[in-house]
Amino acid sequence: MSVVVATSLADAVAALAAQPHSTVLAGGTDVMVDLNAHHAQLEHVVLVNRVPELCTWRFADGWLEIGAGVTWAQVQRELSRWVPALAEAARTVGSPQIRHAATIGGNLGTCSPAGDGLPVLAALDAVVHLVSSAGERALPVGEFMVGPKRTALRAGELITRVVVPVTTGFQGYAKVGVRNAMVIAVASAALVVDEGTVRLALGSVGPTVLRCPQAEQFATDHLSTGMSDAEVARFAELARDAARPIDDHRATAAYRRHAVGVLAARLMQRAITRGRAS
Amino acid sequence: MLHVNGEAFEVRDAAVGESLLFVLRERLGLMGTKGACEQGECGSCTVLIDEQLVCSCLVLAAGAQRQRITTIEGIATETPTDVQRALVDAGAVQCGFCTPGLVVAAHSLLERSPRPSESEIREELSGNVCRCTGYGRIIDAVQRVAVSRASAREVGL
Numbered sequence A: 001m002s003v004v005v006a007t008s009l010a011d012a013v014a015a016l017a018a019q020p021h022s023t024v025l026a027g028g029t030d031v032m033v034d035l036n037a038h039h040a041q042l043e044h045v046v047l048v049n050r051v052p053e054l055c056t057w058r059f060a061d062g063w064l065e066i067g068a069g070v071t072w073a074q075v076q077r078e079l080s081r082w083v084p085a086l087a088e089a090a091r092t093v094g095s096p097q098i099r100h101a102a103t104i105g106g107n108l109g110t111c112s113p114a115g116d117g118l119p120v121l122a123a124l125d126a127v128v129h130l131v132s133s134a135g136e137r138a139l140p141v142g143e144f145m146v147g148p149k150r151t152a153l154r155a156g157e158l159i160t161r162v163v164v165p166v167t168t169g170f171q172g173y174a175k176v177g178v179r180n181a182m183v184i185a186v187a188s189a190a191l192v193v194d195e196g197t198v199r200l201a202l203g204s205v206g207p208t209v210l211r212c213p214q215a216e217q218f219a220t221d222h223l224s225t226g227m228s229d230a231e232v233a234r235f236a237e238l239a240r241d242a243a244r245p246i247d248d249h250r251a252t253a254a255y256r257r258h259a260v261g262v263l264a265a266r267l268m269q270r271a272i273t274r275g276r277a278s
Numbered sequence B: 001m002l003h004v005n006g007e008a009f010e011v012r013d014a015a016v017g018e019s020l021l022f023v024l025r026e027r028l029g030l031m032g033t034k035g036a037c038e039q040g041e042c043g044s045c046t047v048l049i050d051e052q053l054v055c056s057c058l059v060l061a062a063g064a065q066r067q068r069i070t071t072i073e074g075i076a077t078e079t080p081t082d083v084q085r086a087l088v089d090a091g092a093v094q095c096g097f098c099t100p101g102l103v104v105a106a107h108s109l110l111e112r113s114p115r116p117s118e119s120e121i122r123e124e125l126s127g128n129v130c131r132c133t134g135y136g137r138i139i140d141a142v143q144r145v146a147v148s149r150a151s152a153r154e155v156g157l
């Protein structure tokens, strides 16, 4: 076994080129759990949480570029002004101990259907930037997430950053779990209103995060005139229809479908209230 | 080379895949840091790395070289700290297994936020599970420390 502690992006890319089947380790909050439970064995490790280029974020020309190594604690503390829904999601990730280590890149790398950052990134139409010794490429987050715990990452490839637009309309994230703190989402939803266009993404109710084209179209058509309660209910129904939940040890499919509709309606009510206030 | 509580330790024979928790306890003999779940859930293994509160069970020891690691032994040296005393006074220590992790977390919280509200304390200590006390007394203790530190500051101590 070997461990490379990369201290620059070039180092990390070179280490991955030398051992393309290395495990990339960022905060370790997913990888180490598997290792401790003997579900995984580490052969070669490239540690990337001390690569300065990955641990920073910057705002430029209406876009926010978030380094893959930015932790959820940083997102919660520093980014609420730019991406309030992502900061809301960050606040719900694990505990302070977890948030200080866990990164946005690791959330993408794991690609759990319950990953709290992922519905927000999907609703923001985020773009994931990747690099390897073969060069750089960028993928819409919807194409990056291939399935449950499956991504478009190739061997030897590194996530460098995720780029999201800074929008001015309402955005919010909501999650249901069995308790308030330290809980994996049983259902979650992110709503973004961007220049009158509504985007909705659902978590934990499908093999990966789901967008809801019909609900989005319906809301985009009706939001400008202020939505009635019946229209909000219809929006929630379209969200429920978009869900593809399963039964598991955390919840039944029926409960998940119900809950995700409640979350969609709740977020829409908040958006409407915000719209009236401004 | 690991830097723990201001001391440098050569960790030669550590298997590369070991967690920091394992190395602290089994190789460096620092038994104050506890381990239970090894899944990041319980917080009994809480330490500071470069002043950040983390679970040592989720840190790869080989990756923590050249970082500043602070364990409970580095916070509570000879005499008990104000947090420890307050935990005892408030009756917030029963079996004591969660206490070291909690003391590290409480010190870190009070450093970042000297006058935390109750909900802030609950949120900030949500990564530390206690099976005995029901948390009420722990929250009391943290509030007591916040108050006594504030009055100490006022009288210029």
Ligand SMILES: Cc1cc2nc3c(=O)[nH]c(=O)nc-3n(C[C@H](O)[C@H](O)[C@H](O)COP(=O)(O)OP(=O)(O)OC[C@H]3O[C@@H](n4cnc5c(N)ncnc54)[C@H](O)[C@@H]3O)c2cc1C
Residues within 6 Å of the ligand: A023, A024, A025, A026, A027, A028, A029, A030, A031, A032, A033, A048, A068, A069, A092, A093, A094, A095, A098, A101, A102, A103, A104, A105, A106, A107, A108, A109, A110, A114, A115, A116, A117, A153, A157, A158, A159, A160, A182, A183, A184, A185, B039, B040, B041
């Ligand atoms: C107790 C506990 C509670 C948790 N609660 C939540 C929760 O509430 N919500 C939630 O969403 N998650 C939760 N998680 C899961 C985890 O914390 C998150 O998924 C986190 O974002 C993972 O980030 P990391 O940096 O720790 O990832 P790591 O464990 O370091 O890596 C995860 C995966 O991503 C890959 N990877 C990481 N960085 C890169 C990169 N730059 N390029 C390519 N691949 C990369 C790794 O190879 C690995 O496959 C919890 C975990 C624990 C232990």
Ligand code: FES
Residues within 6 Å of the ligand: B034, B035, B036, B037, B038, B039, B040, B041, B042, B043, B044, B045, B046, B055, B056, B057, B058
């Ligand atoms: S042993 Fe690390 S959190 Fe439980």
Ligand code: FES
Residues within 6 Å of the ligand: B092, B093, B094, B095, B096, B097, B098, B099, B129, B130, B131, B132, B133
């Ligand atoms: S005192 Fe026993 S676990 Fe907290």
